[in-house]
Amino acid sequence: MTTLLDRLWDAHEIVRSDEGRSLLWVDRHLVHEGSHHAFAKLSARGAPVAEPGLTFGVADHYAPTRGPAASPDIARMIETLEKNAAEHGVTCFGLNDPRQGIVHVIGPEQGLTLPGLLITCGDSHTSTHGAFGALAFGIGATEVAHVLATQTVWQTRPKSMRITVTGQLMPGVGAKDLALAWIAKLGAGGAQGHAIEYAGAVVRGLSMEGRMTLCNLSIEGGARFGMVAPDETTFAYVEERPFAPEGHALDRAKAHWATLRSDADAVFDRDVTIDAAEIAPIVTWGTSPEDALPVTAKVPSPKGADAGRVAATLDYMGLVPGRALTDVQIDQVFIGSCTNARIEDLRAAAAVLAGRRAKVPGLVSPGSQQVKAQAEAEGLDRIFTKAGLDWVGAGCSMCVAMNGDSVSPGKRCASTTNRNFRGRQGRGARTHLMSPAMVAAAAVTGHLTDVRPLLDGRDAA
Amino acid sequence: MSGWRAHTGMATALDIENVDTDQLIPARFMSTPRAKGYGRFLLYDLRFESDGVPRQEFPLNRHPHVSILVARRNFGSGSSREAAVYALSDFGIRAVIAPSFGDIFAANCINNGLLPAEVGEDAGAGLIHTLGDGQAQLTLNIDTRTITVGDRSIAFTLSEAAARKLINGWDDVDLTEHHRPAIAAYRARRATLQPWAFPAGDTAE
Ligand code: SF4
Numbered sequence: 097m098t099t100l101l102d103r104l105w106d107a108h109e110i111v112r113s114d115e116g117r118s119l120l121w122v123d124r125h126l127v128h129e130g131s132h133h134a135f136a137k138l139s140a141r142g143a144p145v146a147e148p149g150l151t152f153g154v155a156d157h158y159a160p161t162r163g164p165a166a167s168p169d170i171a172r173m174i175e176t177l178e179k180n181a182a183e184h185g186v187t188c189f190g191l192n193d194p195r196q197g198i199v200h201v202i203g204p205e206q207g208l209t210l211p212g213l214l215i216t217c218g219d220s221h222t223s224t225h226g227a228f229g230a231l232a233f234g235i236g237a238t239e240v241a242h243v244l245a246t247q248t249v250w251q252t253r254p255k256s257m258r259i260t261v262t263g264q265l266m267p268g269v270g271a272k273d274l275a276l277a278w279i280a281k282l283g284a285g286g287a288q289g290h291a292i293e294y295a296g297a298v299v300r301g302l303s304m305e306g307r308m309t310l311c312n313l314s315i316e317g318g319a320r321f322g323m324v325a326p327d328e329t330t331f332a333y334v335e336e337r338p339f340a341p342e343g344h345a346l347d348r349a350k351a352h353w354a355t356l357r358s359d360a361d362a363v364f365d366r367d368v369t370i371d372a373a374e375i376a377p378i379v380t381w382g383t384s385p386e387d388a389l390p391v392t393a394k395v396p397s398p399k400g401a402d403a404g405r406v407a408a409t410l411d412y413m414g415l416v417p418g419r420a421l422t423d424v425q426i427d428q429v430f431i432g433s434c435t436n437a438r439i440e441d442l443r444a445a446a447a448v449l450a451g452r453r454a455k456v457p458g459l460v461s462p463g464s465q466q467v468k469a470q471a472e473a474e475g476l477d478r479i480f481t482k483a484g485l486d487w488v489g490a491g492c493s494m495c496v497a498m499n500g501d502s503v504s505p506g507k508r509c510a511s512t513t514n515r516n517f518r519g520r521q522g523r524g525a526r527t528h529l530m531s532p533a534m535v536a537a538a539a540v541t542g543h544l545t546d547v548r549p550l551l552d553g554r555d556a557a
Numbered sequence: 558m559s560g561w562r563a564h565t566g567m568a569t570a571l572d573i574e575n576v577d578t579d580q581l582i583p584a585r586f587m588s589t590p591r592a593k594g595y596g597r598f599l600l601y602d603l604r605f606e607s608d609g610v611p612r613q614e615f616p617l618n619r620h621p622h623v624s625i626l627v628a629r630r631n632f633g634s635g636s637s638r639e640a641a642v643y644a645l646s647d648f649g650i651r652a653v654i655a656p657s658f659g660d661i662f663a664a665n666c667i668n669n670g671l672l673p674a675e676v677g678e679d680a681g682a683g684l685i686h687t688l689g690d691g692q693a694q695l696t697l698n699i700d701t702r703t704i705t706v707g708d709r710s711i712a713f714t715l716s717e718a719a720a721r722k723l724i725n726g727w728d729d730v731d732l733t734e735h736h737r738p739a740i741a742a743y744r745a746r747r748a749t750l751q752p753w754a755f756p757a758g759d760t761a762e
Contacts, residue, residue, distance in 0.1 A: 110743045111736055115718040119736055121743050123754050133591060133639060141730065149756065158588075169588045213754060220637040220661055236665035237639035238729075246733045248740055252718060254660075284575055285631035285657050318634065320660045341753035349753035384575045384631075405574050498584045505607065517579040517635060519602045 134240035153188035159491030166500030197464020200434035207337025226323035227307035261298035271306035275313035291321035325357035429458030436512035437463030448536035455542035510538035560726030566624030577635035596647035633662025
């Protein structure tokens, strides 16, 4: 009768207050430059970091991807993180550390992320780590300060929700399309108050990279938590990572991890089923991730109850109702972010770009320095640069435009990121979200494009 | 932080859905230390033209002294940046009324003494209609979970845990101090039973 959510929750609950809040143990706490507010709160109390050995810092949000920091303010953000980490004895993957990268890429890469753990970070895409069967969620600065001071966090147990994906994904369709499809169906607030467990044969068939993309986007549908029960795919990924258990400890861990799943008769507060066969490559047209349609569709027309919002959105996006989405010309592309900058994502984009030229400029920012090295070993960097795209350093880059990499006002960017919010990639920027393969296709043609014909005779990676 | 039970203030409507935290405070302002004040950054790109001139028609420019904001569904979705709440708070906002809120944003509000009052979709739309592009006085009562506007009263939802925190103005760290022994016992148990849960190379003892 027990869900994976309940198993993980119960295993971390230290006490429960009479109004129903749980005090949970935090196994890993990840901090980044944005955690400066929390460190300031900590020093205002004069408190130490309770568990420096369970706390890890990384420079990502403000990390420069080309040359030095773009401004003194940006450099100061990174220095502040490194200084706070050093003061409190916290391991920090700074700019010159080969382990540096986006926090949600390096956690799994370093073996800090494991099944059965509770992981917090002051970042909403912490749901990514749930792909390992961990309870992972984003928290605000006050909560970050609380975790720093006590290694615990107060939370109310969310409702449980299962999204089962049946059938089979069509060629050229992947985890990103799957995620955007359910968000379009349920709405950007559709899973609010819930923890999602992704299940079904299609999810089982996804690689760890694919599962991470899926869990990463949970928050775009409103869910603070997304997870997948661990299996052999998970174990194989985790083994031999630097901070992962080895030998006897690993055997014990695996025996425990194998129990981390929902019982067959578990009842969820909400149960949703999606047929993978119905999903086509998806692009967003608006300023909320719920504004997503198959690339074969037309720009929607403002009508019905939603007319005002759609009209305002189309105005911001500079789109004409009724036009084919594939007629929308783009100005640039971005391949990067904690959603889609892992090695598999870069391979998928490179498979489309190999031997082709991009019609528009663009940036390819690998999710971490390790991903960068791996991609270079495979020759992917040369595919990108031969196509005319810039191959740059690792970090959040143009996903959030904090480091100076931004999209200019009114410019249109096909992006592998997670948020098409107004101004997210820069003031006035127009963002279309899609998979790495779809971004590569848009780069090749200069407009939104169905990648599938471009994959003919190629291995889709 | 001091707690509160009721608040009477002027309200205005922000008739937009999905006001995400990137809009509440654009990322480029987030390297500012809190002590410098975040109120001027609130909804910056909607409130100001790119040359910094205020957009006169924007509700918060028309009514700069409101302390209550009424908005549409999915308010505060997106990024976990608590700076979004700092911007609201420093502007003088004490409560936001909407049919739904981003989960992390709502938690951040409570931690900063700001009330996310969740109302039914119809009640919210009615309130936005009443306000139009003007402002009106509202009273919010946390104990009774009611919003009073004129002789009308609208119910809102808020969990008991959140209500207690707002009323008492608690800082969770103080509360957690009482549980130090239980936390230490938990840690010791986890280190013995699940040693793999500690990073390799770190001493779990
Ligand atoms: S890549 Fe984008 S979404 Fe991911 S952590 Fe960085 S800023 Fe946030």
